[in-house]
Amino acid sequence: MKRKPRCSRDWSSIFLVDRLSASKPTCGIQLRCNLLRTRVRSVRHGHGGQTILCRGNCGQPESLVHILQSCWITHDARCARHNRVARELAKRLRRLGYTVFEELRAPTSTSFIKPDLIAVRERRATVIDVSIVSDGRGVTVWNEKKQKYGADEFSLAIISALRAIGCDVDFLVQQPMIISYRGICFPQSAKAVIGLGLSKVTVSDLCLLAIVGSLRTYDTFMRGTWR
Incomplete structure (x- = not known):
């Protein structure tokens, strides 16, 4: 049997039809395969001799990674993408009986730190x-x-x-949750959250949220720079 391209296999493993509008599956595949339209991609494929610089006047090449990860136009959309994933993860952990603190400020000698989530159960904090x-x-x-x-x-x-x-803990561990903007979970992160009791389906749902967030970020850029 002929193997599917990697991007197709990855997408099908996390695609949930009822979570996306009719137009989004194609866009999601384009995102996973780095096929969404950008100036860098257009010039690379010989579609005119226009500049590759970002339409947001950043002075940087308008690549997909620039749009989704660093352009000033998409800052708020990127924050929203991050927050949706964090909130969903917190919700799933609470269902398992964890007490979850979101952005708890912890003073340090010079300032403070504010991790996204601290999940506590049986005097163990993650x-x-x-x-x-x-x-x-x-x-x-x-x-x-x-x-x-x-x-x-x-x-x-x-x-x-x-x-x-009033939350006493005896043990504290760090488990970063890292997902690529294309919705691929870092293996150690997937293993860590599954170790907390979450299912593989939950990991897939979080990856899907990252994909949806990236597509919204891309749409924000295109609307904000259209002319």
Whole structure:
């Protein structure tokens, strides 16, 4: 049997028809395969000799990763994409009996830290920071998050902040939730949240939210720069 292209296999594994409008499946496949229209892609395929620079006047090449990860026009849409994933993850953890704190401020010696989620059950706290990243950034961001929240000062700050609101914990771990803007979950993150009791279906749902968020971000860019 002929194998499907990787992008097709990945998409079918997380595609939920009732969560997308009729036009979105095609756009989702285009996103997964990096086929959405941008100036960089148009010039690369010989569609005229126009500039490749971003229509948002960023001075950067208008690639898909630029639109979905760094352009100033899409800042609010990117934040909304991140927040939808974080809120859904918090909701699923609460269903499993976790007490979940969202953006709890933990004072440090110089400022404060505010992880996206802290899930507590049986005196064990799990710090979960959500990141929607570019392809190839998973390992780097995973290590950065683990190092940041695993530092003694920050771990103690989080434990102190929890105890200050009457939540005693004996143990604290860091489990970053990292998904690419194309909806591919970093393997260590998938393993970590499944270890918390969540299902593979939940991981797929979170990936789908990232895809939908990226498509909305792309639409925001196209509406904001149309002329």
